[in-house]
Amino acid sequence: APDPNIQPPLLGKTVLITAGGTREPLDPVRYLGNRSSGRQGLALARAAQAAGAEVKLIAGVMDVQPGPELRGIEVVPVETTEQLHGAVLREADTVDALIMAAAVADFRPADYAATKIKKSDDGTNPVITLERNPDILAETVTRRKEQGIGPGVIVGFAAETGDESTDPLQLAQQKLQRKGCDLLVFNRVGENLVFGQDTTEIQILASEAAKEQLAATGSEPEPGVRVRGTKQQAAEAVI
Ligand code: CTP
């Protein structure tokens, strides 16, 4: 049984978690989407709640349904990146930590067809022009830096495969620097790794500033913590 004298580590803290994928509509019946299952984000929500935090979950499109264990968690459903962006901005200033586990679409169709796109008889095919979505994580970091508002802890995720010439860990290190977040959870993805699976392999990378802060509080910084196991175990390590 838990020792009643030991307080849960995140008691009194509020953690905002984004999970799942986004869908960018093309016409009333079609969208561009990704293969995020939402499993890692849900595991994070459970782990944060178990650690005593008040959890707010911004839930994109998932192929798992949040179970009864998520009772007590405020869930904000979103579909598009624009909605996710709005929801994060609305909540970001009142939370202690933001964990961006959602798979956010980098692009959306520049034009939405109000009626279903039809095949033409003349043999020409439609061309979909894309435009960039806002980078929610980078924007949250910039707001904190420039206006001093927003979550004290900002955590990003990065799924990388690497290629013939680049090690995925190196890409993740560069992404941590580019994004400017405090922690970046690097996910090694491959053929059967990560998407839709219950097991995962992660490495938690900390920014220089976060390492210094950890050192200043006297807690043992654990740079580059690696976890190979279930998404729940990975989530507990992140929390
Ligand atoms: N992210 C975000 N807004 C976006 C894209 C990504 O907030 N428009 C967040 C993700 O939720 C994740 C982190 O940024 O926590 C890294 O996402 P990733 O797709 O790996 O980074 P990108 O900068 O989009 O780089 P890439 O070109 O490799 O996709």
Ligand code: CA
């Ligand atoms: Ca991306």
